[in-house]
Amino acid sequence: MAKRASFGRGRPINKVLRLHGSIARDLGIAIVSGRYQPGDLLTGEVASSEKLEVSRTAYREAVRILAAKGLVESKPKVGTKISPRSKWNLLDPDVLAWTFANEPDLDLLQSLFELRDIVEAAAAAMAAKRRTPEHLEAMRDAIDRMARFTLATEAGRLGDQDFHRWLLEASGNPYIISLTTGVQAAVNTTTMFKQRERPLPRDPVPDHIAVFEAVAAGDPDRAHSEMSTLVHLALQDTPLPRARAKRSAG
Amino acid sequence: MAKRASFGRGRPINKVLRLHGSIARDLGIAIVSGRYQPGDLLTGEVASSEKLEVSRTAYREAVRILAAKGLVESKPKVGTKISPRSKWNLLDPDVLAWTFANEPDLDLLQSLFELRDIVEAAAAAMAAKRRTPEHLEAMRDAIDRMARFTLATEAGRLGDQDFHRWLLEASGNPYIISLTTGVQAAVNTTTMFKQRERPLPRDPVPDHIAVFEAVAAGDPDRAHSEMSTLVHLALQDTPLPRARAKRSAG
DNA sequence: ACAGCCAAATTCCTCAGACAAATGTTCTAC
DNA sequence: GTAGAACATTTGTCTGAGGAATTTGGCTGT
DSSP states (O other), rough: OOOSSSGOSSSSOOOOHHHHHHHHHHHHHHHHHTSSOOOBBBBOOHHHHHHHHHHHHHHHHHHHHHHHHHHTTEEEEEEEEEOGGGGGGGGGGGHHHTTTTSSSHHHHHHHHHHHHHHHHHHHHHHHHHHOHHHHHHHHHHHHHHHHHHHHHSHHHHHHHHHHHHHHHHTTTOHHHHHHHHHHHHHHHHHHHHTTTTOOSSSSHHHHHHHHHHHHHTTTTHHHHHHHHHHHHHHHSSSSGGGTTTOOOOO | OOOOOOOOOTTSSSOOHHHHHHHHHHHHHHTTSSSSSSTTOOOHHHHHHHHHHHHHHHHHHHHHHHHHHTTTTETTEEEEOOOOGGGGGSSSSHHHHTTTTTOOOOSHHHHHHHHHHHHHHHHHHHHHHHHOHHHHHHHHHHHHHHHOOOSHHHHHHHHHHHHHHHHHHOOHHHHHHHHHHHHHHHHHHHHHTTTSSSSSOOOOHHHHHHHHHHHTTTOOHHHHHHHHHHHHHHHSSOOGGGGSSSOOOO
């Protein structure tokens, strides 16, 4: 039998999960997808670990992960309870990935792009004011690779990611960097394999160049609006779950 | 006597931490404050748990919490390594609290307010377009309480928080809500006890009313700019580390 | 009948020790 | 010199036990 590691094509997007990680992922998906409702109690540690056929240690570490992301809360004598949605760390990279793991909620996806629009456009404007020559050089090189290899190749996608990474770096705000990279990672991994089949509907290079030139020119307003259009185009190119009416969870 | 209607929730700012939670907090503070550097290896589980005089179970659960927030990464035969800053979930509420637990870094605080400015102003603009009469009623009531009791009292501060909470609610974007409430909670808890002694330097009610009226009028642009000034005023009123008084001291 | 205190039951929390799995390192064969 | 095997080390998982915290119910005094 061949190894099942056939996924790992050099990129560390698929990190091998330990047992506690798998349990946390499964439970996390069950929670964010609504199979457990806020206020519900998970069955006790002993019962849960027995049902999953794992040790209490592994199960407890999984619960600890979920608690760290605000999804659950454990107290003696009461049990482990699903927290209200207002306490969830919705922007945690794992929570984002779990949220969009299966059938992405259309409203949620739109809200996410709304946030991306706001934050990334602002980041571009800040980058226009703070970028150094080194930043510009790295961004130019990234666009070069993107144009040379196209997004159909690994190298091309890497150029795309590098462009955005350097743009964020140029914004100089670590919180914006942390927020955006996490969101982008989740969006990429969840939408990438979907648009694997069909060719990209549009050439993204000119739009990136427009952002770059605005940043290079030190024009915050233009950088803002150009990045905003870039995000809107990304939303348009995102394959939406049009199968909503057809498929039903079985 | 009717029960307390508004948000029912008291203030959970002081949550009792279990052993693993305390260890995670201590280690987390040590990491975000730079006492451990990215790339550093923590001493092995057995040695660490012995030095802390706790069981390996408790220590491992603490590490699991830190790993869930992106601060560390564990691999067999290698150990538990401090992750590069780019992987930290800087906007995780706990990480934020740990970051500003002791001596808040001035640059980081400024970056945080920069993000608040961007996101909360956008949220106010969205709220101006999407608010319902119920939202407006709740916000009006919150401002009322804020004006009646002043921010020197618990009830007044609750009104302030309720105002912002309802404004975010009116924005209708769960990601913006999650982001902002987490940031606000961290900023509040870290700056609140500092400005307890001195009286507030300025009456915040008129500024809040300005935001409210713009939202009520359905004017996104005005709501945007009024909220922006509100955030800037909040930054001005934030007691900064007085060590900056003499800038070029040494 | 009711408020406040006390005891009991339940659940998570912590501990200790052992073995298994994974991974980096070293050694060996060719 | 390189590829593969053996080894050592560290985290990962399991098991069993007891302790700690919190809710629940009952008891007591008024």
